[in-house]
Amino acid sequence: MRLVLLGPPGAGKGTQAEKLSKEYKIPHISTGNILRQAVKLNTPVGIKANSYMTKGELVPDKIVIEIVAERLKEPDSKNGFILDGFPRTKQQAESLDSMLKSVNMPLDAVIYFHTTDQVVISRLTGRRVCKKCGANFHIKNIPPKKAGVCDFCNSVLTQREDDKEDTIKNRLNVYKNETAELIDYYKKSSMLKTVSGDLDINEAYQVLVKALKNDSIKV
Numbered sequence: 001m002r003l004v005l006l007g008p009p010g011a012g013k014g015t016q017a018e019k020l021s022k023e024y025k026i027p028h029i030s031t032g033n034i035l036r037q038a039v040k041l042n043t044p045v046g047i048k049a050n051s052y053m054t055k056g057e058l059v060p061d062k063i064v065i066e067i068v069a070e071r072l073k074e075p076d077s078k079n080g081f082i083l084d085g086f087p088r089t090k091q092q093a094e095s096l097d098s099m100l101k102s103v104n105m106p107l108d109a110v111i112y113f114h115t116t117d118q119v120v121i122s123r124l125t126g127r128r129v130c131k132k133c134g135a136n137f138h139i140k141n142i143p144p145k146k147a148g149v150c151d152f153c154n155s156v157l158t159q160r161e162d163d164k165e166d167t168i169k170n171r172l173n174v175y176k177n178e179t180a181e182l183i184d185y186y187k188k189s190s191m192l193k194t195v196s197g198d199l200d201i202n203e204a205y206q207v208l209v210k211a212l213k214n215d216s217i218k219v
């Protein structure tokens with residue numbers, strides 16, 4: 001199964017991608033996660049990407065397309081993949097199309113998580129992450145057992161720099177100006193399925209799995 005998850009930041013793409021990845025045993029490829037790791041390790045890509053990311057701007061297409069092209073060459077992508085946060089521009093979408101066409105592995109579906117600015121702001125301002133193991137929490141919706149401490153590795157939870165309210169507003173504007181047009185792009189190829197991003201995690205997952213099964217997508 002080859003999927004793209006599309007939608008604004010905070011719509012639940014990452015959470016659902018994790019669940020799908022476990023269920024279908026295919027990699028969850030998040031360009032945001034790959035870039036954050038590069039920043040953490042201070043690699044040349046990380047150094048270039050950091051200033052865009054902290055402002056909530058998009059990292060230049062060339063850098064991100066290269067990352068995805070390399071990642072899709074890894075053996076674990078051969079059985080399928082879930083792309084989360086890529087593509088985010090028309091140029092990225094067109095590059096993805098030609099990458100997949102050249103290896104005769106077209107996308108099976110694009111899932112669009114539809115939600116409102118209000119839901120996004122409340123989800124992202126409350127999000128807390130563990131820098132050590134990468135687990136995600138939310139101060140109200142998914143609280144850790146002990147406030148401020150990761151359930152899995154006991155490390156201190158932090159707020160992502162780009163989850164501060166002003167940066168979230170900028171990320172939403174960037175989404176509307178640069179990414180939202182991809183909804184029409186994929187509608188044209190009749191690949192698009194819309195799922196409400198306002199549902200709770202398990203409900204959204206049930207709807208998602210049903211939508212994928214109804215379409216008899218090969219898994």
Ligand code: AMP
Pocket residue numbers: 009031032033035052053054056057058059060061064084085086087088092162171
């Ligand atoms: P995310 O975790 O998907 O919200 O991504 C965090 C940040 O990484 C974004 O705000 C961008 O700065 C950068 N980023 C992630 N994916 C892309 C992409 N496909 N194109 C450009 N920038 C990206």
